[in-house]
Amino acid sequence: MKNSLKRVFISGAAFLATAFATHAQTTSAFTRQDTLRGSITPERAWWDLTYYHLDVQINPADSTIKGVNTVRYKVLEPKQLMQIDLQPPMSIEKVVQNGQELQYNRDGNVYYIQLSENQLAGAVKAVDIYYGGKPPVSVRPPWSGGLTWQKDANGKPFVANSNQGDGASMWWPCKDHMYDEPDSMLISATVPENLIDVSNGRLRGVDQNKDGTRTYHWFISNPINNYGVNVNVADYANFSETYQGEKGELDCNYYVLTYNLDVAKRQFKDVPRMLEAFEHWFGPYPFYEDSYKLVEVPYLGMEHQSSVTYGNGYQNGYLGRDLSGTGWGLKFDYIIIHESGHEWFANNITYKDIADMWVHESFTTYSENLFLDYHYGKEASSAYVIGQRANIQNDIPIIGHYNVNNSGSGDMYFKGANMLHTLRQIVEDDEKWRGILRGLNKDFYHQTVTTAQIENYLSQHVGRDLSSFFNQYLRDIRVPKLEYQVTGKVLKYRWSNSVAGFNMPVKVLLNGKEKWLEPTTNWQELKGLKKNTAVKVDPNFYIEASDLAAQ
Numbered sequence: 001m002k003n004s005l006k007r008v009f010i011s012g013a014a015f016l017a018t019a020f021a022t023h024a025q026t027t028s029a030f031t032r033q034d035t036l037r038g039s040i041t042p043e044r045a046w047w048d049l050t051y052y053h054l055d056v057q058i059n060p061a062d063s064t065i066k067g068v069n070t071v072r073y074k075v076l077e078p079k080q081l082m083q084i085d086l087q088p089p090m091s092i093e094k095v096v097q098n099g100q101e102l103q104y105n106r107d108g109n110v111y112y113i114q115l116s117e118n119q120l121a122g123a124v125k126a127v128d129i130y131y132g133g134k135p136p137v138s139v140r141p142p143w144s145g146g147l148t149w150q151k152d153a154n155g156k157p158f159v160a161n162s163n164q165g166d167g168a169s170m171w172w173p174c175k176d177h178m179y180d181e182p183d184s185m186l187i188s189a190t191v192p193e194n195l196i197d198v199s200n201g202r203l204r205g206v207d208q209n210k211d212g213t214r215t216y217h218w219f220i221s222n223p224i225n226n227y228g229v230n231v232n233v234a235d236y237a238n239f240s241e242t243y244q245g246e247k248g249e250l251d252c253n254y255y256v257l258t259y260n261l262d263v264a265k266r267q268f269k270d271v272p273r274m275l276e277a278f279e280h281w282f283g284p285y286p287f288y289e290d291s292y293k294l295v296e297v298p299y300l301g302m303e304h305q306s307s308v309t310y311g312n313g314y315q316n317g318y319l320g321r322d323l324s325g326t327g328w329g330l331k332f333d334y335i336i337i338h339e340s341g342h343e344w345f346a347n348n349i350t351y352k353d354i355a356d357m358w359v360h361e362s363f364t365t366y367s368e369n370l371f372l373d374y375h376y377g378k379e380a381s382s383a384y385v386i387g388q389r390a391n392i393q394n395d396i397p398i399i400g401h402y403n404v405n406n407s408g409s410g411d412m413y414f415k416g417a418n419m420l421h422t423l424r425q426i427v428e429d430d431e432k433w434r435g436i437l438r439g440l441n442k443d444f445y446h447q448t449v450t451t452a453q454i455e456n457y458l459s460q461h462v463g464r465d466l467s468s469f470f471n472q473y474l475r476d477i478r479v480p481k482l483e484y485q486v487t488g489k490v491l492k493y494r495w496s497n498s499v500a501g502f503n504m505p506v507k508v509l510l511n512g513k514e515k516w517l518e519p520t521t522n523w524q525e526l527k528g529l530k531k532n533t534a535v536k537v538d539p540n541f542y543i544e545a546s547d548l549a550a551q
Contacts, residue, residue, distance in 0.1 A: 030404040033108045036083075037167065038354070038405030040179055043083035043112060047073040049180045050124065054172055057190040057213070058197070058233055060157035063149045066132030069173050072182075075123045082113040082127070085169035085176035090133040092173060097127045109169060135171040138162055141299035145170050150298040152235060152257050157195060159233040160297040160309065165354065165407065168226035179352040179448050181223040189231050190215040196236040198255045200229060200307045201290040220306065221289045223446045225350050228305035232295045237261045243275050243292075246284040250275070251291040260296065260314065267314045268294060270336045277374035278344060278367065283438040286348035286445065294336065301335035303342030303364075310335055323414075324387030328372055328380050341367035349444045355400035356451045357407040358474060362398070362416025369417065382540055385421045388414040389542065394477045399451060409477075418542035419473040425540045426469075426505060427462055436461045471499045473542075482506060482519060485548040486533050491526040495519045497544070507538040 049071070056067035071084070086092055087109045095102040095113050104113045113127065138146035145166025150158040161171055169176040186204075189197035193214045201220035208214055236255040243250040252271055256264040271294060275285060285292065290306040297309040300319070312335035313319060322329030345363035366385070373381035391414045398416060400408035409415075427433045439461060444453070451474070459466040472480055481497040491510070495502045503520045510533050517526070537545040 030401070030406070033110075034404040034406070036107070036110045037085065037176065039403040040177060041083055042079075043081050044175060044177060044180070046075070046077040046079040046119075047082065048076055049073055049175050049182050051126075052174070052182045052185045053188070054185070054229070055188040055190075056172060056231070058159060058231060060149060060159055060192065060195075060233065062134075063137070063147070064132065064134050065147075065171060067172070068128050068130045070126055070128050071173075071175070072124065072126040075119045075121050075125065078119050078121050080115045080119060082115060083175070084111045084113060084129060084173050085109055085167065086111060086131060086173040087136070087167060087169050090131060090135055090169075090171065090173075093130045093132060095127055095129050097125065102127070109167075111173070129173045131173050135161075138299070142302045147171060148298050153259060154235065156235045157192070157233060158257070158298045159231070160299065161230050162297075162299055162302050162309075164227040164302065165405075167405075168229055172229075174226055176226055178225055178350060178354065181225055181350070181448065183223055185220040185224055185229070187218045187220070187229070187231070188215055189218070189233070191233045194235065195233050196238075196255070198232045198236060198293065198295045198307060200224060200305050222287055222305075224305050225347065225448075228303065228347055230302075230304040230307055230309065232297055232307070232309065234296070236296070239265060241272070243272050245275060245288070246279050247288045250285055250288055253291060253293045254295075255293065256296040263314045264296070267333060268336070270333045271340070273332075273375060274337050274340050274371065277371045278341060280374055281367070281370045281434055281437055282344045283441045286343055286441065292340075292343075294340075301339045303339045303346050303360075305343065305347040308336075308339045308343070310339070312336070323391065324384045325390060326383045326387040328376070328384040328387070329368075331376060331380075332368075332371060334368070337368055337371050338364060341371075344441050348441055348446060350448045352448045352450050353402050354405055354407045355402045356449075357400070358398045358412040358416050359449060359451065359454055361412040362420060365413045365417040366420040369421065382421070385417055386539060389418055392418070394479065397477060398474045415473065415542070421540060422473075422504075422542045423458070423462070423466075423469070425507060425538065426464070468499055468502045469504055472502055472504070475499075479542070479544050480504065481544040481546055482537060483546045483548055484535055486529065486535060487549070489527060489529045489531060489533075491529055491533065491535065492523055493517060493519050493526070494523045495521050496546075504543075506541050506543065509536040509538070510534070 051072035053070040058065050092111050104111050136146035138144050138148050141148045142162035145163035147161050152158045163170050167176045168174050187199040190213050191197045193212050197216040199218040201218045204217040204219050206216050237258045238255050240253045243252050254268050287306045293307045295309050297311050300311045302309045316333050317330045318334040341364040346360040351359045369381040369385040372384050392411055396409040398408045398412045400406040424433050455470050476499050478497045480495055483496050484493040505518050508515055
């Protein structure tokens with residue numbers, strides 16, 4: 001979870017002043033390294049990533065890691081120069097293909113590997129990349145990338161990575177762009193024998209090594225994005241349960257610090273409640289084959305695929321606070337619900353370019369009020385999402401700059417959720433809306449997507465051209481304003497403060513009676529009203545309203 005909010009307001013009071021700081025840039029002064037990281041370069045485009053085997057040794061004693069990543073790929077075009085990403089101070093030590101050591105050059109965060117064998121279209125090949133070093137330490141995890149090296153209350157190492165935005169290449173060599181995911185992956189993590197590593201997927205086995213270490217082998221059988229790959233190393237206790245879900249039995253495993261076992265068994269009861277609500281709204285959990293895990297870490301939490309990380313202090317709300325200011329945010333553990341929601345929107349449906357991060361964060365923030373809707377009713381969910389509006393900054397557009405690894409405004413969270421809540425009102429059919437959300441997860445199952453794909457899908461299934469709707473909320477910082485005036489028996493109304501061609505329908509109450517209006521940016525009239533008709537806009541629409549007669 002990332003955000004570029006500089007401040008968050010709860011019930012009018014300044015709160016969590018830097019809670020959502022981010023990597024997001026608000027300037028267009030991008031560097032060559034931004035382009036190399038954020039674009040599909042020629043050295044990336046010619047090969048299709050199919051598999052990783054990340055074999056890594058984690059050394060808490062000196063905060064170093066070393067290992068080898070085997071990269072398997074399919075040749076799409078016969079080219080010889082491959083781009084692999086690994087950020088300083090980490091470095092590649094050698095690259096081998098079929099026993100032959102290869103030449104490579106470094107350009108900042110990028111290594112260009114010169115392949116010796118002919119790369120024939122259709123061939124499946126692999127390179128072994130040996131590397132090591134002392135990875136960056138995250139200053140403010142998870143909002144700054146890197147590894148966190150801490151000690152638990154018993155003085156034992158407590159280690160985890162978090163690197164959305166800043167890149168998985170902070171600690172392991174990879175094709176560090178979201179457009180291409182491996183079809184499967186094996187993580188072999190070697191740690192001191194008195195510790196446990198928990199990573200994505202299912203545990204295949206544990207090797208006891210002669211040097212006082214153990215190697216944990218975790219296999220992910222589904223596609224996985226780079227920042228979703230994780231290692232969590234600690235003195236863990238484990239408990240588990242089976243959830244009877246839409247696709248059958250789902251294994252749920254929980255890894256917590258040994259002395260937190262009892263409190264975790266109570267707090268983690270939100271997991272089956274989450275699964276019940278989200279399978280209802282979004283469809284089956286997307287990774288039955290790889291299980292669901294919730295893992296305690298030394299930072300707030302993150303959406304690592306099938307290995308959701310948790311650090312919310314075993315309390316409801318966001319670190320015990322309600323981000324909506326309504327009280328409803330204290331009915332659930334924010335990190336369990338939000339970060340697990342990303343299994344559908346981030347890990348199942350994944351943005352191709354980080355500029356489209358709203359696809360992850362808007363839908364997932366919106367999932368919080370759908371959780372409330374399922375368990376506490378529609379009024380509770382509406383109150384919650386409307387309450388979150390106090391946090392919206394309207395500073396820069398939600399969509400960032402493409403091809404330079406740049407995300408947009410942190411408004412992708414609360415404004416994005418309110419945009420989707422508004423769209424639900426336009427649909428005006430909750431079963432249809434539920435079908436659309438489930439359809440997204442079915443039709444884009446395990447895919448990387450663009451904003452255009454999501455916009456077009458929603459327009460098609462809502463049955464309305466939503467281009468101006470998305471231009472308004474994703475690409476503009478203004479809140480659309482419904483201007484109106486009742487004169488005699490006539491209501492005049494239009495949209496202002498809006499993009500060209502904005503034509504969103506809106507529900508109003510005329511003397512307490514519901515009426516749908518179809519405003520445009522031109523004045524329209526509704527005649528035949530009673531004199532002095534009172535006009536009230538449905539608060540579920542994220543808009544402003546201005547009664548010109550009252551000014």
